[in-house]
Amino acid sequence: MDPIKNPFSPGAGSPPPELVGREPVLEQARILLGRTLAGRSEKSLLLTGLRGVGKTVLLNEIQRMASASGYRTIEVEAHEDKHMGPLLAPSLRRLLYDLDRLAGAGDKVKRGLAVLRSFISGIKLTVGEVDIGLDIEPERGVADSGDLEIDLPILFMAVAEAAAERKSAIALLIDEVQYFNQKELGALIMAMHKVQQRQLPLVLIGAGLPILPGLAGESKSYAERLFSFPPVGALAEADANKALQDPAQAAGVSFDTAALAEIFRMTQGYPYFLQEWGYQTWNRAVDSPIRVDVVTGATHDVIRRLDENFFRVRFDRLTPSEKKFLRAMAELGPESHRTGDIAAKMSVQVNSLGPVRAKLIRKGMIYSPAHGEMAFTVPLFDEFMRRAIPDFNHSGH
Ligand SMILES: Nc1ncnc2c1ncn2[C@@H]1O[C@H](COP(=O)(O)OP(=O)(O)O)[C@@H](O)[C@H]1O
Ligand SMILES: [Mg+2]
Incomplete structure (x- = not known):
């Protein structure tokens, strides 16, 4: 089939042609966003699952939902070798300047900037890797202890109060949350605890590996009362079939039953692999419906590509x-x-x-x-x- 019309999209964070089987998580996100906007408290979401199941794609979708319902969004990705403070500070700065441009009286935005300025001077002392210009005097003695578990809750509250004053709300989306160290994760949990107690308009939606609930629980035993950890996993067979058949049919092509069964057998319903098999099979097929021998013929290429990309990048770091x-x-x-x-x-x-x-x-x-x-x-x-x-x-x- 025409490779230009190939609907499948293997790749980290690449939006699939159809986001199948994720209605329950999206519904949970919709409720969280709606309740927080209405000033009601709700558990934050931390999506958990293996690599390649579609967590990043879901975070991006939830980001779109949040912005469509009036949230200002911040998206960051944690790294093994980057601290939380320097990761968040630039986005919070941008957000506060955006809020500053919104109409509305009050001094909470200026205060948010002053607290951010002190926070940055605090992390400068501890990690020494932040240099962000802020033409405002720091609020000395506030959020500048250098101890993240003390400073981050104060910063989050100041930022959330600034958003509330401008009748806005903030959605903080963090990918690869498992890379934060215990202290950082503890600080994040404490910060969200304070925000939720005061029913301020700031939500956290994160994603990470299945170790996340354990890490959060070790860090703060009350984490499970603050967060819900929806698991994101392989698709059931009917959903996996739909993820292949619907996009193909939208382009005037279909898979026959045996072809779908073979792809499910090889992929076990893992979203990344479904996209990869769908993609290669499409390119090899000469007519519709696509039959099982085209799938088996594509398998060799798929495995080679997975080995070279998906698996190899991880192997080479060992x-x-x-x-x-x-x-x-x-x-x-x-x-x-x-x-x-x-x-x-x-x-x-x-x-x-x-x-x-x-x-x-x-x-x-x-x-x-x-x-x-x-x-x-x-x-x-x-x-x-x-x-x-x-x-x-x-x-x-
Ligand atoms: N619900 C879904 N149905 C079909 N394909 C999906 C679905 N969710 C994600 N994918 C595909 O899976 C691959 C991996 O998605 P990604 O969000 O990067 O996974 P993760 O962040 O969990 O490692 C992408 O190619 C994406 O298009
Ligand atoms: Mg991801």
Whole structure:
């Protein structure tokens, strides 16, 4: 089929031709946004799921919903090597200047800027990487202690009060939340706690790996009362079929039943893989309906592309000992495994694996779905590891 008309869109954050199976999460977001605008409190949302399930796409969709219902939005993405303060400060500055341009009396916006200015001087002392011009005097002694758990709640309240005074509301969208350290996550939770207690118009919608509820709970035990953690996962078969068939039919093409069944078998309903199989299959097909042999013919190309892009970028960031650990996990199969079994596969003592396991968790490669168990954060990564290092016995374990 004509590649120019190919409706499928594999890629990080690429909007799918149809956002299938996510109505419950979007409805939850709609309620959160509506209630907060009406001055009623509601739990913030932290979407959790593996890589490639569509969290970023959902955050972007919720950002659109928020802006359509009158919110001012801030979008940021956390990184392993970037602190929360410097990440948020530039967007908050821009937002406050925007609020300043809105009509309305009162001094809360100026105060917000002054508090932001003090906050920046506080983080400058602790992380020394922020330099943002603000032509306003800091409010000394407020939000400038350098202790994020003290300063961030004060800053959030000042910003939210500024928005309230200008009859506006703020939606803060944060991707890859699991990369914040414990102190930062604790500060974020405390800040949202204060905002919600005062029913101020600021909502947080975040997304991250499935370790997020655990991290938040460890940081602050009351996190579960403040946040809801909707899981985002693979699509059920009917939804997966719809994600392929509807966009194809909109372009005058269809998949036959066996072709859809084969794609589901290969992808297990994971959104990223559905887009990738849909995309390659479309390009190979010469007529409609697309039959199963076209799918099987495309599989080789799909796997090569996944290996080169989706999997390889993650693999290349690993040290040799991390690769060995993951290869041993892959040898045990796709599900989650007890650390003891991984150690046994590698013929080493369990406690010697602690540091490498911690680094892999930090890099977002594995997570602990249950106590003492480890699983891959990237679907089908076990198969990739077996392709990347075919012979386990010579992987140097
Ligand atoms: N509900 C959905 N139905 C079909 N495809 C989807 C859906 N959500 C996301 N995708 C596709 O999945 C891929 C990964 O989405 P992304 O939001 O980057 O995932 P994540 O942020 O969880 O890693 C993209 O190619 C996107 O088009
Ligand atoms: Mg993402």
